[in-house]
Amino acid sequence: MSSGSTMRKVSARNVAAHKLRLALTVLAVVLGTAFISGAFMFTASLQNTFQEAVSTQYDGVDAVVTADTQKGSTTINPEMQQELRDNPKVAALNVSASTNVVLGNDKGEAIQTGSASSRLTPWYGGDDAVTGDKHVVEGKTPKGADEVVVNKKAATNLGLSVGQKLTVVDPKERHERTISGIYEIKGVDKGDVLLAMDEQAYVDEYTINGNLPGVTIRAAEGTSSDELVEALQEKYPTYEISTGQALAEKISEELSKALSFVKYFLVAFGLIALLVGSFIIANTFAMIVAQRTREFALLRALGASRSQITRSVMLEAIIVGIIGSAVGVLAGMGLVKVIHLVMEHKEYLEPGASLGLTPQSVLVPMALGLVVTLFSAWLPARRAGVIEPVEAMRQSEQTAAGSLKGRTIAGTVVLLIGVACAALAVVQKEWETDPRSILVGVATVAVIFGFFLAGPAFSLPIVPTIGRILGLPFGAVGKLAATNSYRNPRRTAATAFALTLGVALVAAFSVLGASMKASMADLVDDSLRADYVLSGTSSGEFPLPTEAAEKVKDVEGVANTTELYYAPVYVANMGSTSAEADGKGFSIIVDGDLSNYAEVPLIDGRMPDADHPGFLASEKLAKEMDWKVGEKYPLTSALVREPTHEVELLGTYEASASLFGKLVISKNAVSDVVNENILAINSVGVNAKSDTDKEKLRQDLEETTKSYLVVQVKDAKQILDESTQIVTKLLGILYGLLALAVIIAVLGIVNTLTLNVIERRQEIGMLRAVGTHRKQIRRMITLEAVQIAIFGALMGVVIGVSLGWAFLRVLSGQGLDSFAIDYQTIIWMLIGSGVVGAIAAIWPAHRAAKTPPLDAIAD
Known part of the structure; x- marks a missing residue:
């Protein structure tokens, strides 16, 4: 047989003749590639949507002028604003500013806006507007500080009307304002509540002495965008000035970078699915090769x-x-379309958004799917090639252990290397976190690969034991099922391995989540001293109104309060800033006795107070910045890049045992650097007097702050519950994504059992011939599946919990000092695995039970 075309025909006809086998193998590839393709399409679709929104935002803007602290400018003052308005090249100038607000009705009850945001901006309409064709369709334009207009879509969604009184709460205080009109805006209107008020009233209320962060400009007729920008750059060299189009492109590029994280995150889970699928594909091809030995023998005999x-x-x-x-790829398109429909229903997305179909979203999944399939099939294909005609004509099933010696030794060695790497990472506490984490990563790969090699040997004592326990109520059928799993350990281990991998990932994340919750509980219990903590929205998007914080001090029964702020203030040192070292743009500012709010585990120095302004730093940050307790360092702000004031480092503390991060600055130390109006209150700690009923105090605090709509009064338990809910939601997302790998593992069990039934046709036929009922055959196949699934889950739990523990030991210096196991999740995983095995066996068991006894024996 010399013609390659003949063999190609044989291959094609063989695939076409075994459609069920083809479908089962294809499905493992489909799920992994669908997820990857969907990730590329979804992020491309979001990117297109955001780019359209940004383009619409800057449509008609010829120039954007913003302050640039690097060049020496901090704000655009009223004099410069007037110069720009008087410039003959300028047709219109708009203030670039908005303020987040919360709305209430005239009874002081919050208006629920759902997922929509609420913002207040200056009003510009007609020729005064630089961008966005806005015009009032009902009522009139706003005048003074007491009137606002609202966009039509929000008015319709919330039932707002002209003349209605609104409570508008901003980060400083609450106001009563009247809706003077409803307007329509050309372009994208996703249902956000867009309030607008008179420009001068907005500037007076929401700026410091009329100073602005930026303005947008429309060029006068006959002046191009580039000409305007060039002229303004020459006159105002210390400001950042660019065309609207250039700024839109820059923002779109930044959005693309931000969205790339989402894409890589989703692609990672797609790759996990493909990895799990690769073992199923390899196992499937190995079984196919084993079943086709006679066919290959005949082909070899024919030349x-x-x-x-x-x-x-x-x-x-x-x-x-x-x-x-x-x-x-087609399934990925369907997945994205379903997500779009959900997002459109929730008004996160406008109807008709593109699917984001790009060459990348098609070619990358196609290439990955093909490469993974070829790689998975390579060893079985090689095994098929070495079959000798005479040997292949002898039918003998691989038995237990003789051929497992080499692979078991190799697997054990690799496993021991993995365990050694994990142990080294745990014990070397003086090393930095990064190299220790990398070592745990190496250990993870080694343990998984080592178990893959040694898995058949592990299955020999474990699977029959599980089988005997499960089979006790089922008599001879149970014993037979346990024996069948023992007969081919390679197949048993390969079938279970995909589930092992999925369960190991879930177990590791469950340990991480449980430990994070335990660490949070320990931190709150050990550190929080305030009886109640008042804050803004739970999402953190809206601060506590300043006016509300002041009123709380006068509530009967309050002994003291401590206010925490966030502000763009840094402690500078040799050109660097603490914010850069901390990786954050804001520092924590404290007003009051910090020790009344929470325990601060001081290592050296003293706490700041009214007579001793200064700052505290974590011991690690102080070492990084070479700060010494008692020394003074320049204080600066993002608004004023040059250091303007010196403050003393009063003390250092252990950050991992503190609620305050890496840096805390006293409010009386920053008053010379930033205007108090830019300080946003993050929270207020309230302590009760010794003779006060705390429950009554809570009610009084809630009643006092009720009219501010956003204020939440929480005790330690509620703070902990709120924190752990975030972890729970994150774990829910991870579990949902990892479910894809588990689904593929289930398909692997279905696939293997189905092929197993085909391979054991004679055996099953003989059992039927000697009197075994169909129900007993179904029960036998089901028990085999359940014991294989439980074995895979048990091994996954052991691997996941062990590696999770090692990783947490490495992170113990980062605040994760507690180790906890989520026993409930693990128990449910084991029970679920048994159920999964039973479900996976339904079709193969049904197929086995239908085997005709005499025909099977004759075959």
């Missing part, structure tokens, strides 16, 4: 060479890879 047999199996893999990847 087919080893390489031709190998290539024929690889050709089948190519067909599977191409079909699976193509269907995966």
Whole structure:
């Protein structure tokens, strides 16, 4: 048989003749590639949507002028604003500013806006507007500080009307304002509440002495955007000045970078799914090769060479890879469309958004799916090629352990290397966190690969034991099921491994989540001293109104209060800033006795107070910046880059045992650097007098702050519950994404059992011939599946919990000092795995039960 075309025909006809086998193998490829393709399309779709929104925002803007602290400018003062308005090249100038607000009705009850945001901006309409064709369709334009207009879509959604009184709460105080009109805006209106008020009233209320961060400009007729920008750059060299189009492109580029994280995050889970799928594909092809030994023997006897047999199996893999990847791309499109429909229903997305279909979203998943399939099929294809005609004509199933010696030794060595790496990472506490984390990562790869090699040997004592326990109520059928799993440990381990991998990931994340919750509980219990903490919205998007914080001090029963602010203030040192070292743009500012709010684990020095302004730093940050307790360092702000004031480092503390991060500055130390109006209150700690009923105090605090709509009064338990809910939601997302890998693992069990039933046709036929009922056959196959699934889950739990523990020990210096196991999740995983095995066995068991006894024996 010399013709390659003949072998290609054989491969193609073989694939076409076994449609069920093809479908089961293709499905493993489809799910992984669908997720990857969907990730590329979804992020491209979001990117297109955001770019359209940014483009609309700057449509018609010829120039954007903003202060640039690097060049020496901090704000655009009223004199400069007037100069710009008087410039003959300028047709219109708009203030670039907005303020987040919360709305209430005339009864002081919050108006629920759902997922929509609420913002207040200056009003510009008609020729006064630089961008956005806005015009009032009902009522009139706003005048003075007591009137606002609202966009039509928000008015319709919330039932707002002209003349209605609104409570408008901003970060400083609450106001009563009247809706004077409703307006429509050309372009994208996603349902956000867009209030607007008279420009001068806005500037007076929400700026410091009329100073602005930026303005947008429309050029006069006959002046191009580039000419205007060039002229303004020459006159105002210390400001950042660019065209609207250039700024839109810059923002779009930054959005693309931000969205790339979402894409990589989703792609990572797609790759996990493909990794799990690769073991299923390899197992499937190995079984197919084992079942087709006679066929390959006949082809070899007819003259087919080893390489031709190998290539024929690889050709089948190519067909599977191409079909699976193509269907995966189509499935990815469907997945994105479903997400779009949900987002449109929630008004996160405008109807008709593009699917984000790009060459990348098609070619990358196609290539990955094909490569993974070929790689997975390579060893089975090689095994098919080395089958000798005479040996292949003898039917003998692989048995337990003789051929497992080499692979078991290799697997054990790799496993021990992984364990050694994890142990080294745990014990070397003087090393930095990064190299220790990398070592745990190496250990993870080694342990998983080592278990893959040694898995068949582990299955020999464990699976039959599980089988005997499960089979006790089922008598002879239970014993037979346990024996069947023992007969082919390679197949048993390969079937279970995909589930092991998925469960190991879930177990590791469950340990991480449980430990994070335990660490939070320990930190709150040990550190928080305030009886109640008052804050703004739980999302953190809206601060506590300053006016509300002042009123709380006068509530009966309040002994003291401590206010925490966030502000763009840094402690500078040799050109660097503490904010850069901390990785954050804001520092914590404290007004009051910090020790009344929470325990501060001082290592050296003293606490700041009214007579001793200064700052505290974590011991680690102080070492990084070479700060010494008692020394003074320049204080600066993002608004004023040059250091303007010196403050003393009063003390250092242990950050991992503190609620305050890496840097805390007393409010009386920053008053010379920033205007108090830019300080946003993050929270207020309230302590009760010794003879005060704390529950009554809570009610009084809630009643006092009720009219500010956003104020939440929380005790330690509520703070902890709120913090752990964030972890729970994050874990929910991770579990949902990891469910894809578990689904593929289930398909692997279905796939293997189905092929197993085909391979054991004679055996099952003989059982039927000697009197075994169909129900008993179904029960036997189901028990085999359940014990394999439980074995895979048990191994996954052991691997996941162990590696999770090692990783947490490495992170113990970062605030994760507690170790906890989520036993509930692990128990449910084990029970669920058994159920998964039973469900996976439904189709193969049904197929096995239908085997005709005499026909099977004759075959």
